[in-house]
Amino acid sequence: MVIPDDDPDSPYERFFPYDEPYDHQREAIEGIAEALEDASDVLLEGATGTGKTLAALTPALEHARRTDKTVVITTNVHQQMRQFTAEARAINHQESIRAIVFRGKASMCHIDVGYEECQALRDTTHDLVDAESERADLERRQRDLLEESQAGDGDAAEARSAIMDELESVGEELQTLREEQSTCEHYYHNLTSDTDDFYAWLYDDVRTPDEVYEYAERQGFCGYELLKDGIEGVDLVICNYHHLLDPFVREQFFRWLGRDPSDVIAVFDEAHNVADAARDHARRTLAEPTLERALDELDGSDDPRADAARNVLTTIHTALQETYEDALAFGQRETIEDDWEDLAIDNDDRRDDLTLSLLQHYTGQGVSDDLASALKLGQALDQQYEDAFKDGETSVRKECPTLQAATFFEAWLAESDESGLYPVVSVRRDDDNGDLYGRAELYTAIPQRVTSGLFEDLYATVLMSATLRPFDVTEDVLGLEDPVTMAYGPQFPAERRRTYAVDVPALFASRRDEPELQDTVAGVIEDAARMTPGNTLAFFPSYAEAERYHDRVNIEGTRYLDEPGTRAQELRETFTADDDGVLFTSLWGTLAEGVSFDGDDARTVLVVGVPYPYLDERMDAVQAAYETAFDGEDAGWRYAVEIPTVRKTRQAMGRVIRSPEDFGARVLIDRRYTEDAEIQMPEYAVRGTFPPAERSEMIDVDPGKLKFGLLNFYADVEAYDGDPPAP
Missing domain, CATH: 3.40.50.300 (P-loop containing nucleotide triphosphate hydrolases)
Structure with missing residues (x-):
């Protein structure tokens, strides 16, 4: 029996795109709807064919529409992204929703640049458009003042002279920006062209990232930036895990949405993978070549903070080499290949071997003080690289290894002995010269260090999978507090x-x-x-x-x-x-x-x-x-x-x-x-x-x-x- 349109107890029916849900699916929909009313998290295990996606999306979209929230459904499996898109299209054909399928920037960039370069190009392109807008405004003002001065207004003539000086300055800035080509043409078109047709096309259906990329390429736009600009206030976002599990990406993602986390209902598919994915997104590493580049960078700096920075990073470099050399077993060096191989450095009754080696070799005013100097100098150098790229002095946005090294080891010393974090040193063989080099890593053993705060911030979550039980283990590992649980076997x-x-x-x-x-x-x-x-x-x-x-x-x-x-x-x-x-x-x-x-x-x-x-x-x-x-x-x-x-x-x-x-x-x-x-x-x-x-x-x-x-x-x-x- 189809749920009647006038059934006041079934408001979700308009978001269910087929004749009627299965009996167990109806039960899950109603259970999730009740949980959302209480802002409770949900653990849903359903065997293949139980219709988990619609069981979660149907009540989530209804609740979000009624309470002015956004639903985000996320997975780490490409095939599921395609399935979500198909389900969203079916929903949209019945009840109009604004949905976006979001993918990482790397796969959607039209000019194939890295994240840092893209950010710098965006900023410079903004500067260019702002300068052009300012010049247009100044041109209008000087024409108006010219007419007034020709009519005998002496004050207007004086004001126009000042405007002409500003015009000359803005013109020089524009010439520099254009000659150095430190802007993105695709993003420029986003800022200066009429994009109404794009958004009309985008929201006429549920578009895949490939479709967005192809449409934007034909029109000379940047499809990724258009999605970011148009995502605010949508009903549904389909994306992969890193948009929510990566702390840095997550902060930006909520900003693009125009939502506080408390206004987001998140649905995690294949949720048995969330723990491992959280570990991956929490990992922090620093390889020996980065330390070496940082020391080269400091050798070329005459900043007074360079000596302290060089002192501590040199000691860290020495300690890292000593640590992996001491940890290699007899004959193990010859077996190392080009994959990273972990070495045991943890100690039950004291700090890890790398920290102990660092403290043993260090001489100076204080490790923390020297690291603070390295961090401040790295931040200053990084800003110089940013400015140089924006001003067209360099063709790529240079990274700052001093900043990377200082940031990592500041965290290492502060957190490496914390519960749930595990310090690791790994080695691999260089493909070019055959030498070994090392890497330090802070490995997150307890996923809830990443997930519990996220789940607390979100309005509610639905975690679904065919293999979530035992529920108590899932709750413990991810840091969930008293979630609603439901399980449906083979149907x-x-x-x-x-x-x-x-x-x-x-x-x-x-x-x-x-x-x-x-x-x-x-x-x-x-x-x-x-x-x-x-x-x-x-x-x-x-x-x-x-x-x-x-x-x-x-x-x-x-x-x-x-x-x-x-x-x-x-x-x-x-x-x-x-x-x-x-x-x-x-x-x-x-x-x-x-x-x-x-x-x-x-x-x-x-x-x-x-x-x-x-x-x-x-x-x-x-x-x-x-x-x-x-x-x-x-x-x-x-x-x-x-x-x-x-x-x-x-x-x-x-x-x-x-x-x-x-x-x-x-x-x-x-x-x-x-x-x-x-x-x-x-x-x-x-x-x-x-x-x-x-x-x-x-x-x-x-x-x-x-x-x-x-x-x-x-x-x-x-x-x-x-x-x-x-x-």
Whole structure:
């Protein structure tokens, strides 16, 4: 039954673009609407096909329209951005909304310059337009005064003489700005042309960033700046995570919106990724080459503050080199390649090794005093570089390494021993000369250092994902206070899906090289591929394991290998065009979540092993921080490792069965997924970490029996075209 237009209890109906919501979707909409009335945050877990996007957007848009707020929906998955755009277009066709799809500047710049250069070009272009406007105003005034003076007004003649002097000065400024070409032509057209047609076109529908870029390119505009100028007061913004999670970008973003955070309702999609994304956006690093450039910069300065700055930065440089040299194990230097490799420098009972080395080597009036001098000098130099670029004295906007180094190490000394922050030194090999160089980093182990303040400032948030449970862990990690929680399991017919846990020996990293175990796993993969009427997805704990079994299994169909550094989208398109292939990939790759394999694109998904991450120093730091923050030794492993790992598995399982008409099988290949593991090897079992409804659907099978289970299932749903394969 369609929600009636005159139902006073269903005001959101005008923003729902289809005939009616599913029953569970209606329940979620009403629950979120109630939460928004109370300005409460919401955690929404919904399996594939539960309509989470519209369940969140529908009440959010209704509440925002009624209370003069803006809705921001954000994700870290490109495919979801496209899906949001499609849903927003559907809403707009029913109820007119002003929506903008926002993307980072780098991908929308028409002249391909960096952020700092863009900012300087914008300022100089503003100066040019202001000067032209001032000259036009002066021209009008001098003409009026000329007429008055010709009519015999002596005061007008004197005033006109002063105006003519101003005109000459403005003319010289304009000539300098034009000759040095330190302006942006595209942005100039934004400021001087009629942009009404652009905004009429923009808000006639929901436009993608590519469409905006192409339209602006044809008209000679800067599409990115037009979006920024036109974003104020819109109903809906679609963007990626960094617009909200990066503190610097977020401040500007709210300013462009013309909104205080308290007037923004934020919807986070794929919200199980928010914790890791918050860590990424909070990271602060400084590499050794930046320190070296800072010292070169100071050598060329005659500012009286340069000596103190040089003293402290030289000491820091020496300390950094000593720290990574001392931390390298015997023979490790020769194994370092061009990827950053972390070295252990943290100490349980004292400051980190880098700080200790710095304090040991420093001599002078005081580290803090010298850093303050370096910071003030860096700020002065940075302003000089800004002015030089704006005045056309340099063709690029030069960065100030002294400012970067002083800012970073001021924070390092103040915060590196704070709870939730982990000091790291890493090394890599220079591609050009083969030398090693180091990098210092303040790593944020506790995401809520980034997220809790954001959630407090926003009016309300809706965090949604297919894998948010356990909710209490999500609340703790992100720093949410008493959110409303709701969960909806699979909504499609249960008889059209099967989940098997195959009792092969646990695929511990220490056993993966055993030939007998490899034979068993390869046989299970071959059986699954043979019994599947269509494509099979096979996920592994690493790309190396994916490659191992890609080379080992023997199937009649085509084997596809996803490799790091390759374009997964092209591989996906080739794979889904097949009808009897197996795609071997990593659970930590880009195909494990946020990507749909609808219908015949894939029928069976295999998860081979339990995809625990590599337990490095950072992961140890995260575990230790969680143990401290949440008062329990078990919290470290559970919060940092086990739950995120099971979420990875659940995400991979969700790649198939994407609609009520769809069908498919999910196969977990490892004894740790079985029910017996809870008794036989409880310290390693992971089944209990799955939500109860998902656990109840798991069927334990022996390796040799999987083929019969798949045969019976696919025969029951009449999936085979002709006679089924022989088991």
